[in-house]
Amino acid sequence: MKSNPTTDQMKRGEFLRSLGMSSAALMAFYCMGTTLTSCSKSNDDPAPATPGTGTGTTTGTGLTGNADSAKGAINYTLDLTDTNYSKLKTAGQYAIVGSTLVAKVKGGNFIALSKVCTHEGTTVQYRSDSDDIYCSNHGSEFTTTGAVKVGPAAKALTQYKTALSTDGNSLTVTA
Ligand code: FES
Structure with a gap:
């Protein structure tokens, strides 16, 4: 019992x-x-997290703010004079910053997208040759605004806003 x-x-x-x-x-x-x-x-109550450095796979100096979508809204600034990000002054280059992919595309504009492939979450990359975003896992392709070009991914990558400072030395990315 x-x-x-x-x-x-x-x-x-x-x-x-x-x-x-x-x-x-x-x-x-x-x-x-x-x-x-x-x-x-x-x-x-702890004060709201002060913008820090070092989120994401590219860590260290040159980044202030939140680049990690798990920690809230994306809102960060990159110092393009810092060695971690200075390559972004060159068209065709990209960097993975926290949860995002930032690129200076072929045409010279900056883009920022979620780095997470909407198929199964692999980190995507920017391809300057074809001026698009590619996932090496199963071959999905996205446009530079995040729209799906080729599956199996069915959902667009989240797009973030970018703003370049007037001196061209810092790039702000916001949700
Ligand atoms: S995880 Fe990107 S295509 Fe499958």
């Missing part, structure tokens, strides 16, 4: 009584603890 819930409850009750506290006293104690905890929590 399985355990009898009534017996179990009685056992718990007896145990609490054996501690010398009524269940009401225990509840009051528990609630007070909860209130105190939540009070101190609301005062100690």
